[in-house]
Amino acid sequence: MAWLSGKELQLNSAFLLTTLGDRMWAFVIGLFMHQLGGMTWVAVQQLVDSVLKLVVITIVGQYLDKIDRSKIIQRTLLLNNAAVAVSAGLFAYMFVHKTDHYATPVLLMASAVASIAKVASEIQRISFTKDWVVVISQSESVDLAKVNSILLCIDQISSAILPTLTGELLDTFKWQYVCGFIIVYNLASWVIESMILRRLYNETPQLKTRASEITGDEELRGLKGVKLNSITQYFKQQSWTAGFGLSLLYMTVLGFDNLAASYGQKHGLSASYIGVLRGFGSALGVIGTFSFQFVAKRFGLLWTVMIGLVWQNIFIEMCGVSVLLPGSSMDVSGYIANTSVSEWSKEVLSRVSNPEPQNVPSVSFYDVALPVNLFFIGISFARFGLWLADPAITQIQQETIPESQRYMAFTVQIALNEVFSILKDIIVIMFPFTPLFGVLTLGSCVFVFTGFMFNVFYHAQCGFSCVNKNMHLGRQPVCEMATLSSPEKQSLMGDEKEKPKVLDSPTFE
Template sequence: MAKVASEIERMAFTKDWIVVLVQSSENSRLSAQNSIMNVLDQVSAALLPLFTGILLDTFSRIVCCVFVIVYNISSWIIESRILHTVYRDTPALKRRKSVDSEEIVEAQGNVSWIRSFKLYFNQKAWRPAFALAMLYFTVLSFDNLAISYGAKQGLSATALGTFMTAGSICGLLGNVSYTYFERCMGLLLTALIGFFLQNACAMTAGYSQVFFDSPLNITGYAENFELKSWPSRIISEIQSPSTRSDIIALPASQWPLSIILFFVGITFARYG
């Protein structure tokens, strides 16, 4: 619930409030303000993972949980005060656009789902919008799966936090350099460069899974795969998941090359 509420708040501020704030300012561009907001977000994301990793490797889990609880409560109070101040000092945020409900009902009644698709593909911006939506097909990010994968292969919490911090720094550099490249080379060429860099790094992370020291054994999995027993094995694993407490953190010199390439690819993909 906390994740959902945080995501809703982020979408409301970055998609709605920022437009009103830019319109209320005389010398302000939406692209520049979005870049500034991304920079602030990346700075926060760059500092916390490394600090959290060091905290997990240094103190007990109880101390870490107490710290996270206190930090969340404190940050929520500060954030609410800042949002209240912005809302109070921006009169345009207090006014809603008047929309005739009868026109909305009439428009909804006249548009079928087939016509909705036609209207979507007749828009001039459907190509970049569709391309942006396709980016959500990638799952290469510092999510729970990637973190669990790295921890199982012997990476410590500090090492994982370092990779996450490096990824946030790459994202920060990408946001900072975006405005420069856009002014010098134009939007189209800048987008092509970012697209190439992101895909090159993503393919590096993907190809790391077929390296000689990769824990992924596709051939062995295919040979031992049985369709009849597969659902029961999945259900059994969900009901009683296997836990391993004997996994120890390995030094950097003993990290598998496939793991290094995997996290390096995810890290530098943030720049694109």
């Protein structure tokens, strides 16, 4: 028996093409924005991303469960790749012409188009990792944890390799040529991935139907066309506490995103060195993702979350310590003493309205300050814990959210993530100054710890057990409908006169 079935291979191949393009673009756009406008414009671009995702995905999410799966993924695939190509073309124009007069509108246009690509990419990822993966695992009778782990490994390996390779490209070739390569890749990958997904959809009958669309079940016929409020339904899910704790992790500048890269560039780190650091962090993420299925099998999903988040918090606190060490660029008292409120507001408005190219000379590895290296080491090692906990929380949600509400719930999850990401980006735009970045780091440590505590609370709700590995499923109702799982039946039918029996499970063992 092959380790991967044909359908799994097709799913993984399509996801690989998407991930390679997304990870390459996610890395370069941050460096592009910093080069053309500094950390302020890195935050502006991420803010535009988050606002658009928050508005669009939350609204669209409640309709995705009613749309043909093939249409969803084919249309978002086209939109994602086309928008990245257009945005890369705009950046290439700026690198070639180096105009200051139109810098702000062109940067805004490039950022807006890139954000459209990001929205489409997020919907694609929901389709791949929250819906299609569940259907394929069921149709092929394979362990969901195994399929989840493979997809996450693909994502993390891409994150490890692409920044390093792309950093070398940026240090070797002119940046407009790199933009051209990105355009060609996105157009080619769109054609290939579209064919793979169309074939997979046609070969998998289960992808063409949903449990809530089964016409043979009299109890479900009256439920069609019912519109549910996305946010209300999300907070009715038993696992919302775990998901909300995960969303708090987005209120951080310690995610090895473009803000961290911009911080490194401010201290003279080259594109290739930043790429190596990000690749190292992603490699640890790969190890965490690969370890997930084994840790989950040994200890269960709930304890896997705890192990991962404890590890993450240890190294995130290392980042907090780094900004307090001698040699750190943090100087809050000096900044406050030398800057009035009016001067601060003028400087913030100036950085937004008049982006200035950043030309900080690169320094060698040996000349990088210890606090800066310690900062990136902490972020890198924290990735292992994050990518051990993240898939565990995701699988808990997959197993407890009904199929008929899966798109709805996960789009609200993304919206919550973006709410905290928006808050973070607004704060960075208001305080983009290097002497104050340490304060943002310390605040990030607080939010990461709070996210951990939300998951501790969820674990306590489910019950602590060293024997029962499925405590998060301990109170699912017994269901006699052959076509639906217990959580699906419970959600669809709601409160009835004759309520189903409840399986009691011990709170402590």
